[in-house]
Amino acid sequence: MEKETKTNKTLIMFSNDLDKALAGFNIAIGAVSMGFNATIFFTFWGINILRKENFLPCKKGITDKIFALLMPRGPDKLILSKMHMMGMGTWMMKRVMKNKQVAMLPELIKLAQDSGVKFIACQMSMDMMGIKREELISGLDYSGVAKYLEEAGKADVNLFI
Amino acid sequence: MADMILDVKRQKCPLPIVAIAAQLKRLAAKETLEIIADDPAFGEDVKAFCRVTNNSLESLTVSEGVFNAVIRKK
Numbered sequence: 001m002e003k004e005t006k007t008n009k010t011l012i013m014f015s016n017d018l019d020k021a022l023a024g025f026n027i028a029i030g031a032v033s034m035g036f037n038a039t040i041f042f043t044f045w046g047i048n049i050l051r052k053e054n055f056l057p058c059k060k061g062i063t064d065k066i067f068a069l070l071m072p073r074g075p076d077k078l079i080l081s082k083m084h085m086m087g088m089g090t091w092m093m094k095r096v097m098k099n100k101q102v103a104m105l106p107e108l109i110k111l112a113q114d115s116g117v118k119f120i121a122c123q124m125s126m127d128m129m130g131i132k133r134e135e136l137i138s139g140l141d142y143s144g145v146a147k148y149l150e151e152a153g154k155a156d157v158n159l160f161i
Numbered sequence: 162m163a164d165m166i167l168d169v170k171r172q173k174c175p176l177p178i179v180a181i182a183a184q185l186k187r188l189a190a191k192e193t194l195e196i197i198a199d200d201p202a203f204g205e206d207v208k209a210f211c212r213v214t215n216n217s218l219e220s221l222t223v224s225e226g227v228f229n230a231v232i233r234k235k
Contacts, residue, residue: 029179
């Protein structure tokens with residue numbers, strides 16, 4: 001396929017719900033496959049999707065530590081926005097996805113990065129929640145609202161998830 | 162006979178489209194790619210994919226829920 005990029009697509013990943021993240025990554029991956037540029041701007045709760053699974057001892061204050069403990073660490077820890085049912089719903093959904101061979105979130109994140117979806121992490125959200133860069137996966141850009149608006153200005157699709 | 166055959170049966174959206182995009186990169190211009198898929202959304206998706214990427218959809222048939230599509234790379 002010729003890389004004839006017509007327009008860009010941008011997504012704001014605000015949520016850290018499993019279902020919403022799945023939808024967002026699907027769209028971004030579809031976009032790059034069809035020759036568009038796709039950018040996902042991760043802000044607020046969405047930052048948690050980018051966290052490494054393993055606990056990383058970092059120097060931070062007690063509130064930041066509590067924050068980090070209460071929020072999901074990485075794609076495997078996310079839960080459904082509905083029907084979580086104390087874990088049973090999310091567990092069932094993951095099982096159904098596996099049986100029906102629907103791509104799981106960690107797989108989609110890797111696929112998105114490999115196929116050229118640009119990931120931007122909101123530095124302000126990270127500072128607010130006390131998340132350090134070394135706690136997030138590699139291959140990210142870090143910036144603020146101006147960078148996002150510049151990207152969105154070049155795009156004809158812009159989704160808030 | 163197509164230059165390359167891609168079997169994406171059992172794969173769900175967006176994986177068939179991702180696979181097609183990756184395979185097309187390996188083909189030269191005017192070569193053809195035959196795709197076998199059973200995702201129910203595949204028919205409309207492959208049409209849209211070809212329109213957007215300017216590749217030509219030479220044929221699209223479906224029998225018993227299995228799609229057979231041939232794309233000619235532009």
